[in-house]
Amino acid sequence: MSSQRQIKIIQIGLGPIGQKITKYIVERKGIEIVAVVDPAVDKAGKNLSELCSLDKDLGIKVLPDIGLAMQDNKPDVALLTTFSSLEKIIPQVEEIAKYGVNIVSTCEELSFPWDTQPELAKKLDEIAKANNISLLGTGVNPGFLMDFLPIVLSGVCQQVKQMRVSRIQDAITRRIPFQKKIGVGLTLEEFEEKRRTGTLRHVGLTESMHMIARKIGWRLEKTEDILTPVVAESEVSIGDMRIKPGMALGVQQTGKGYFNGEEVITLIFRASAGEKNPADTIEIKGIPDITCRIPGGINGDIATCAITINAISSITGLSGGLKTMADIPVVSFWQ
Amino acid sequence: MSSQRQIKIIQIGLGPIGQKITKYIVERKGIEIVAVVDPAVDKAGKNLSELCSLDKDLGIKVLPDIGLAMQDNKPDVALLTTFSSLEKIIPQVEEIAKYGVNIVSTCEELSFPWDTQPELAKKLDEIAKANNISLLGTGVNPGFLMDFLPIVLSGVCQQVKQMRVSRIQDAITRRIPFQKKIGVGLTLEEFEEKRRTGTLRHVGLTESMHMIARKIGWRLEKTEDILTPVVAESEVSIGDMRIKPGMALGVQQTGKGYFNGEEVITLIFRASAGEKNPADTIEIKGIPDITCRIPGGINGDIATCAITINAISSITGLSGGLKTMADIPVVSFWQ
Numbered sequence: 001m002s003s004q005r006q007i008k009i010i011q012i013g014l015g016p017i018g019q020k021i022t023k024y025i026v027e028r029k030g031i032e033i034v035a036v037v038d039p040a041v042d043k044a045g046k047n048l049s050e051l052c053s054l055d056k057d058l059g060i061k062v063l064p065d066i067g068l069a070m071q072d073n074k075p076d077v078a079l080l081t082t083f084s085s086l087e088k089i090i091p092q093v094e095e096i097a098k099y100g101v102n103i104v105s106t107c108e109e110l111s112f113p114w115d116t117q118p119e120l121a122k123k124l125d126e127i128a129k130a131n132n133i134s135l136l137g138t139g140v141n142p143g144f145l146m147d148f149l150p151i152v153l154s155g156v157c158q159q160v161k162q163m164r165v166s167r168i169q170d171a172i173t174r175r176i177p178f179q180k181k182i183g184v185g186l187t188l189e190e191f192e193e194k195r196r197t198g199t200l201r202h203v204g205l206t207e208s209m210h211m212i213a214r215k216i217g218w219r220l221e222k223t224e225d226i227l228t229p230v231v232a233e234s235e236v237s238i239g240d241m242r243i244k245p246g247m248a249l250g251v252q253q254t255g256k257g258y259f260n261g262e263e264v265i266t267l268i269f270r271a272s273a274g275e276k277n278p279a280d281t282i283e284i285k286g287i288p289d290i291t292c293r294i295p296g297g298i299n300g301d302i303a304t305c306a307i308t309i310n311a312i313s314s315i316t317g318l319s320g321g322l323k324t325m326a327d328i329p330v331v332s333f334w335q
Numbered sequence: 336m337s338s339q340r341q342i343k344i345i346q347i348g349l350g351p352i353g354q355k356i357t358k359y360i361v362e363r364k365g366i367e368i369v370a371v372v373d374p375a376v377d378k379a380g381k382n383l384s385e386l387c388s389l390d391k392d393l394g395i396k397v398l399p400d401i402g403l404a405m406q407d408n409k410p411d412v413a414l415l416t417t418f419s420s421l422e423k424i425i426p427q428v429e430e431i432a433k434y435g436v437n438i439v440s441t442c443e444e445l446s447f448p449w450d451t452q453p454e455l456a457k458k459l460d461e462i463a464k465a466n467n468i469s470l471l472g473t474g475v476n477p478g479f480l481m482d483f484l485p486i487v488l489s490g491v492c493q494q495v496k497q498m499r500v501s502r503i504q505d506a507i508t509r510r511i512p513f514q515k516k517i518g519v520g521l522t523l524e525e526f527e528e529k530r531r532t533g534t535l536r537h538v539g540l541t542e543s544m545h546m547i548a549r550k551i552g553w554r555l556e557k558t559e560d561i562l563t564p565v566v567a568e569s570e571v572s573i574g575d576m577r578i579k580p581g582m583a584l585g586v587q588q589t590g591k592g593y594f595n596g597e598e599v600i601t602l603i604f605r606a607s608a609g610e611k612n613p614a615d616t617i618e619i620k621g622i623p624d625i626t627c628r629i630p631g632g633i634n635g636d637i638a639t640c641a642i643t644i645n646a647i648s649s650i651t652g653l654s655g656g657l658k659t660m661a662d663i664p665v666v667s668f669w670q
Contacts, residue, residue: 024493144491152487154668155645156479156638158359217670286668287641288634292627299623303491306622310490327664333489333621335552 007031007312010075010101012066012092013082014038016177017106019052020305021079026054028309029335035069036062066092070099077312080105084203086113086120093124097131104311106304108203110137112147112211112324115220125322132320136328138311140303141167142204146255146267147211148325150282153290160216160286166268169297170275171250172238179250182271183229185241186248191229201227202269205255209265215326218259226254230272238273249273307331342366342647345410345436347401347427348417349373351512352441354387355640356414361389363644364670370404371397401427405434412647415440419538421448421455428459432466439646441639443538445472447482447546447659450555460657467655471663473646475638476502477539481590481602482546483660485617488625495551497620501603504632505610506585507573514585517606518564520576521583526564536562537604540590544600550661553594561589565607573608584608642666 011022011033018038025033036048044064049057063069066078078096083089086109096103113121128135137143146165154160171179183191183200194200205225213220229248236243243249250272257265280294314331315323325331346357346368353373360368371383379399384392398404413431418424421444431438448456463470472478481500489495506514518526518535529535540560548555564583571578578584585607592600615629649666650658660666 155666158641306493331490
């Protein structure tokens with residue numbers, strides 16, 4: 001997998017994930033950043049190395065738009081870490097595709113859009129095919145832990161009747177923006193308000209369910225995506241913050257997929273302060289039954305950045321089109 | 336992944352694995368056995384359903400050679416479960432390839448022959464390309480647990496420094512031929528004699544190490560495959576058999592792969608009577624560290640038969656050539 005020459009990357013989007021990907025690429029061999037794009041007023045025009053706290057000065061300035069970045073460089077791959085929404089990335093994909101550059105994106109809705117947004121999926125597939133590029137959505141979740149890895153494990157089964165995946169995280173060990181994102185310390189009224197406006201929602205459970213179902217051959221007649229607070233039973237302290245009984249410790253989101261009237265897929269994503277046994281667990285009911293457990297769970301930020309970079313070699317040399325983790329050669333670490 | 340019409344299978348080799356695969360195919364939808372081949376005098380000419388204890392009579396007789404089976408049927412895929420040795424399957428692959436039929440085999444040495452037997456690998460690749468067929472070696476181990484699954488898990492890593500996989504099985508729960516195969520109840524002299532003649536050896540550890548190393552980009556300068564007895568410390572009873580202290584309870588086989596002077600890969604395959612904590616465990620030292628554990632372990636016979644059948648859909652529609660689990664789209668259960 002190691003390349004004779006450097007693989008040239010354009011990084012589009014410099015939020016927390018885009019910044020970490022940039023750092024990771026700098027640490028790796030065989031791969032280099034040739035341009036970065038972010039139009040935000042506090043980013044465009046800035047020195048990349050300062051913005052991302054890199055050890056060395058790459059002499060790269062953040063550019064305000066994709067066209068500028070493409071004109072002066074000939075990247076092999078664009079990493080797109082801008083939006084969770086499929087609709088919002090379409091203009092960006094169109095712009096990149098014009099230059100014939102493959103794309104790996106952390107856009108959650110891109111991970112498996114064939115059933116959730118079939119028309120947009122078809123449109124993206126056509127754009128990718130017309131420009132002979134590969135377009136892939138990946139990340140730890142969706143893209144790996146609650147879809148791809150269960151699919152992999154099913155490969156040694158003669159029968160699969162049910163799949164249950166849980167990702168249980170202790171928010172105390174995570175960064176404060178993450179704790180805010182999952183509603184730690186909110187009253188249940190505040191939690192409900194945030195739930196209603198969609199700001200607590202983890203994007204991707206439904207995409208994960210459809211990836212599993214399509215690969216296995218279940219035609220899901222219904223999916224559910226249910227968001228509830230994890231409520232403190234006794235007082236919990238995080239640093240200076242004291243969370244009283246009845247307040248939110250975090251969030252649980254449950255995805256359910258039904259086939260022939262049975263709940264064949266259950267995905268439980270729970271992140272709250274003070275979880276006793278954080279772990280990622282995959283359970284398959286079938287022949288044989290399989291339980292696979294990753295104690296402590298996989299760190300989401302590291303994993304999403306790593307898999308986005310690692311996917312580059314798996315989408316190289318394919319025929320053009322919209323790809324998913326379920327239909328490309330396996331993504332591994334490579335050096 | 337489900338097919339509009341039945342996928343037609345020819346099963347070649349009716350040892351325990353070939354018989355179980357036959358049973359499994361009969362249980363599944365979308366796939367059917369159209370012919371079976373085994374030249375053994377106690378099999379050729381026999382009724383397949385009787386031989387494999389199937390519930391229904393398929394009206395299929397075991398044929399003595401591949402040519403006969405191919406002439407009267409148009410199979411989509413041949414499942415080849417005859418030999419562990421790459422050299423021994425070459426004439427069979429040549430014969431099948433003439434008919435343009437894809438092949439999935441449980442031949443352990445075929446799982447990743449590029450470094451262990453490069454000339455034969457090249458020859459097989461040429462045969463497959465010349466006849467535009469896909470040729471894949473798979474199984475639980477090699478093919479999944481100690482190579483493919485660790486590769487999959489590395490996909491969420493920014494760095495991998497070391498991989499350690501252990502497959503620890505309690506032989507008490509396994510069939511008697513398996514117990515014999517691993518040397519349960521032998522004196523250490525008898526064990527050593529069997530070790531010397533190679534009858535205790537599990538084939539595939541070296542292939543697994545090379546699959547991992549190639550995918551990650553480690554050029555292994557040395558591999559080791561070390562076979563030692565697991566010795567009883569106190570008396571152990573299995574049914575009527577009493578294994579005295581100092582006798583063999585089973586076997587441990589350890590694979591070690593070295594890169595830049597470091598032991599980067601360690602594979603431990605241990606099967607013995609009375610193992611306390613049977614489990615399959617994958618440990619990655621890197622960024623992040625990952626431990627993934629399957630308590631009890633995956634049943635080898637079920638898994639090998641299932642993955643062989645499941646692989647059929649992943650090798651369909653590829654360009655011709657020798658494939659490995661590391662370069663085809665992910666194998667999943669499908670129905």
